[in-house]
Structures are given as structure tokens and as C-alpha cells.
Amino acid sequence: MTTMKSDWHNSIFGIDCIEGMDTLLPEHSIDVIVTSPPYNIGIEYNSYNDNRPFEEYLSWIGLMVKSCHRVLKDTGSFFFNLGDRPSDEFRSLTIAKKVAESFKLQNTIHWVKSIAIPEKNLNIGHYKPVNSKRFLNNSHEYIFHFTKDRSVALDKLAIGVPYGDKSNIGRWKHAQQDLRGRGNQWFIPYETVKEKKLHPAMFPVKLPEMCIKLHGLDKNKPLVILDPFMGSGSTAIASKKLHCIFVGFEIDPKYLALAKEALK
Numbered sequence: 001m002t003t004m005k006s007d008w009h010n011s012i013f014g015i016d017c018i019e020g021m022d023t024l025l026p027e028h029s030i031d032v033i034v035t036s037p038p039y040n041i042g043i044e045y046n047s048y049n050d051n052r053p054f055e056e057y058l059s060w061i062g063l064m065v066k067s068c069h070r071v072l073k074d075t076g077s078f079f080f081n082l083g084d085r086p087s088d089e090f091r092s093l094t095i096a097k098k099v100a101e102s103f104k105l106q107n108t109i110h111w112v113k114s115i116a117i118p119e120k121n122l123n124i125g126h127y128k129p130v131n132s133k134r135f136l137n138n139s140h141e142y143i144f145h146f147t148k149d150r151s152v153a154l155d156k157l158a159i160g161v162p163y164g165d166k167s168n169i170g171r172w173k174h175a176q177q178d179l180r181g182r183g184n185q186w187f188i189p190y191e192t193v194k195e196k197k198l199h200p201a202m203f204p205v206k207l208p209e210m211c212i213k214l215h216g217l218d219k220n221k222p223l224v225i226l227d228p229f230m231g232s233g234s235t236a237i238a239s240k241k242l243h244c245i246f247v248g249f250e251i252d253p254k255y256l257a258l259a260k261e262a263l264k
């Protein structure tokens with residue numbers, strides 16, 4: 001694989017992501033953005049204040065997304081992960097509508113963190129307990145897949161699953177192997193953490209890995225992947241695993257050091 005090496009390739013910068021995107025990244029230089037911004041639900045980060053007035057937070061998301069739009073290629077994908085408080089179920093959708101002022105929503109994916117199917121003797125995954133008689137445990141988050149014009153062709157079988165009913169193999173022109181599209185419910189459990197969590201809001205590395213694969217890898221050229229909110233480095237690790245180039249920003253020195261260490 002060959003590509004022109006730029007000095008910002010395979011780097012995580014310890015600066016604000018809007019400043020970083022606007023000053024360091026050329027227009028149309030990114031193939032895929034995978035990110036999880038702070039959700040503004042009072043998570044206790046090391047330094048970031050996750051409890052801003054909602055309108056202020058929303059305007060900031062709008063500015064950040066405009067910077068993403070400038071650096072993303074017209075053929076690119078922007079995977080935007082958001083979670084809610086169980087008592088505030090429209091929050092993610094309100095934020096997604098803000099993003100939709102700059103991008104078009106091509107797919108809505110549900111990241112399922114925990115599922116119980118007693119009929120199959122199955123009860124797997126973790127979720128945050130909720131201390132309420134009214135609200136259910138929130139065992140999913142959104143991954144909104146935004147593109148510039150809703151016409152990005154995806155590699156669905158790259159994250160495909162075997163057919164449950166094998167008699168479907170060969171039944172249709174597109175069903176020539178034991179692999180079908182996974183759909184928009186992605187079960188990705190957290191690994192059980194026994195020690196103290198190093199970052200309070202990590203996503204599993206498998207999440208960015210699946211997003212990048214779904215967008216589609218290019219055999220001839222490594223994709224360039226951006227995460228404006230790199231946190232512990234999950235997107236960079238996934239990119240490296242898939243032989244892609246990564247770039248990202250993380251404003252907190254403690255998490256930046258964590259991400260750099262994880263990448264080693």
C-alpha cells in the first residue's frame with residue numbers, strides 16, 4: 001500500500017479539535033470520521049466540564065461538525081456515537097438534528113451493549129444500572145452514520161454475519177455465500193473491567209473497527225481516519241489494526257498520554 005505521507009499522519013494532538021481540524025488538516029483529506037463527543041450528561045472527566053448549558057453545548061457541536069465537513073472527502077463517512085440519559089430520550093435526536101444542518105443522515109445504527117434472549121438461554125453484556133422505578137436501563141447507544149449526500153456505497157458484507165437459515169444461501173443473486181448484512185443492530189459488549197477505569201467514556205475498539213470496515217477499506221490505499229475526540233485512543237488503535245492512517249485530537253493531557261501508551 002502506498003500513499004503520500006503527511007506530517008500529521010498517525011498523530012494525536014493535545015489541542016482543541018476545532019482549532020486542530022481548522023489549522024492542521026487540509027480540506028477533503030479524511031476518508032472516515034468515527035467519534036464520540038462528550039455527551040454533556042455530567043460525566044466526570046479529568047478536566048473537561050460535561051455539564052454545560054444545553055444551548056451552548058449544541059452550538060459548539062454545530063461548529064465542530066462544520067470543521068468535520070470541511071476536512072471530510074465528498075465520498076467520506078462520518079460515524080457519530082451518542083448516548084442518552086434514560087430520563088432524556090430525545091437528547092441524542094436533538095443533537096443529531098444539529099449535525100444534520102451540515103450532513104445528511106444515511107443510516108442509524110444501534111450499538112447494543114447488553115441483550116437478554118431467554119428463549120435462547122442468552123443474557124450477555126453490561127449496562128449502567130439506573131436508580132429509578134420509572135426508567136429502564138439504557139442498554140443501547142446510537143451511531144448515526146452521516147454522509148455529504150447519502151450516496152456512499154458501503155461494504156455491508158465486510159461486517160456480515162452467517163445466515164441463521166442456511167437454506168437462504170444461493171436463493172438470491174446476492175446470497176452466494178454464507179454471509180448476510182448485519183443490519184443496524186450491532187451487539188458490541190464492553191469487556192468486563194476489574195481495575196479502575198482509565199477513561200470514563202471509552203467505546204470498545206470493535207466499534208470504530210466495524211464502522212471503518214462498513215465504510216469499506218481500499219486494497220490499494222490506506223484510508224485516513226479522524227477522531228476529533230480521541231479519548232483513550234480506541235479509534236487510533238482500530239485504524240492501526242486495519243492498516244489505516246489515523247489522526248486525532250484530545251484536549252486532556254492525561255487521556256492523551258493514555259492513548260499514546262495504548263498505541264505502543
Ligand SMILES: C[S@@+](CC[C@H](N)C(=O)[O-])C[C@H]1O[C@@H](n2cnc3c(N)ncnc32)[C@H](O)[C@@H]1O
Nearest residue numbers: 016017038201202203229231232234250251252
Ligand atoms: C466520550 S470521550 C471519547 C472517548 C473515546 N471514544 C475512547 O474510546 O476513549 C470524549 C473526549 O473528548 C475530550 N474533549 C473534550 N473537549 C475536547 C475538545 N474541544 N477537543 C478535543 N478533545 C476534547 C474529552 O477529554 C474526552 O476524553
